[in-house]
Amino acid sequence: MEPILNVKNLTMKFGGLTALDSIDISIKQGEIAALIGPNGAGKTTFFNCITSIYEPTEGNIQITPPGQPTESLNGLKPNIVTEKGLARTFQNIRLFHGMTVLENVMIGRHCRLNSGILGAMLQPKSQQREEQKAVDDSYKILEKIGLDQYVNEMAINLPYGAQRRLEIARALATDPFLLLLDEPAAGMNPQETKELDDLIIWLRDNENVSILLIEHDMKLVMSLSDNIHVVDYGKKIAEGTADEIKNNPLVIKAYLGDDAEDA
């Protein structure tokens, strides 16, 4: 079967700095994949490139949504990429602070709704129905993610772990086939991390999404991932299952530095 995401030869240069150097990554339908690497390896840059926040210097990004033909994402606007079914969260939480929790999720529904200016001003029956459906759908998503107790709170007032989950809820509201999670466990306590672990598996099994996550918590990565991609200094150095990665000398070197060999 075609991979749902197929990235070939992706290169991103910032002036003299090559943040990504000819990266190839492909993700299969129904898979939980991880992208790991030391700080500054280029993981977030990879997300920014495939979601069109950055325009990559070189490379091909192709998607094959389940049951649909293959198409290229190169040169599309970020919102179109989201419409095509790639949704992401951010490493440094980027919620909409001036809105309630429910509205944050409703923003995720935005690209699946149609009402325009006149619809908003005149509010015909069709628009009211759509709006109510958006509210109900968003509420259901919050229930699934376990945030229903906060529905009408302002997003900024949520505890940290809940904010990270809200980012996932918001991304899920866009109806993606692939979820890109940038360090979803960062700053979470062990209990919250455990819940996140369950949530990610639940999402894959019940929401029909595949997942690519960036994470520094190796325990989480090893227990969750079907396939792990390792980058270092913008280059992909390894790919494989948890066991393969754990024992790969290149990966150990990247994480522990050159001293590891001498010791």
Added chain:
Amino acid sequence: MITKNEIKQSFFLSIWTIILTFPLMVVKVNTIKNIVIFRWWNILYVAVGAFFASLAWNYFLRRKNEGKKTKDSIPVVHRLLQNHKFRLPFLATIGVIALIYPFVTPMYHTSIMISALVYVVLGLGLNIVVGLAGLLDLGYVFFYAIGAYAYALLNLHYGVSFWVVLPLSALLGALFGTLLGYPVLRLRGDYLAIVTLGFGEIIRIVLENWVDFSNGPRGIGNIPGPSSFGIELNQHQSVIYIYFIIITICLVTIFFVQRLENSRIGRAWIALRDDEIACQAMGIDKTKTKLTAFALGATWAGLAGVIFAAKTSYINPMSFTIWESITILCVVVIGGMGSAIGVIAGALVLILLPEYLRAVAEYRMLVFGALQVIVMVFKPEGLIEAVRKTYKYEKNKE
């Protein structure tokens, strides 16, 4: 209560103020007799004033910081409006006051109220751009001028009536909003402010210099009031007539702006304001969202311009200077960014107050500035802060 440290601080501040204001408050040069007068007693006023102002400032700042620890509360007005028992009586009271106002007050007061209500419409319009979409627009007067000149010129040359131009001006506003939105799509924050400021000045300069088109600085006079369908109105009656027209337009504006704010588009505006990158990553078209904000903001300025021209019956480019843009911006910021009720309150306070306190009218901008600082320090959300709608979802829908 007040600490020793605060008293000491206030004492030094008052000395510093004395030195600072010495040339202004104490020294007076009489250029006719060529003598210098020293008004020493002014030192006392300055010292005492600065001392107590500083004490009060510190006191309120401390109280505000202490109050912050308690749970943030919803503004009284919102609580009144949300409470079903008070909602109707509250709105009815305001309605009745608005209804009888022009009949129980002299014409002068009605006239001032009309100006204030024009600012309510302008404020609500700019609130879409600045308060909701977070696009700092300093050239809003552009669209106000478009509306006013559209009515003045169409009426002068073709005798088009007020009621035809009114909807037309709204369309013109939206059109120019979109046109001006295009070149500034990539700009944000300070850069956007500077460029829009330029646009605002361009319209004034064009109107001043394109004499064939706009009659230049001499302006256009004898603009008729709104046609009253054959009924003869004396001056007082026609003021009352305009009053009710602007009240109606205010209601229409509030109605639509409220609906927009809580719609798919309104949410997109706020998302754009809060985080541009996340907004795009969530599937919102940035270009479209910015342009609709500019267009829908400008629509109300176009309407307000027509009312303004009809009310004053004379317009010239000097009515559309940068100060006008800044006044409207003050209405939005001091009233409460993104808060329709706040903007209405802001317009009434900022426009009515200087009219009634004639003494400070000359220092209007100074007072605005001081108010701005006080509001920013003590109530950064504005007089009446924005409160988001709470939606009814399946679980609590009975």
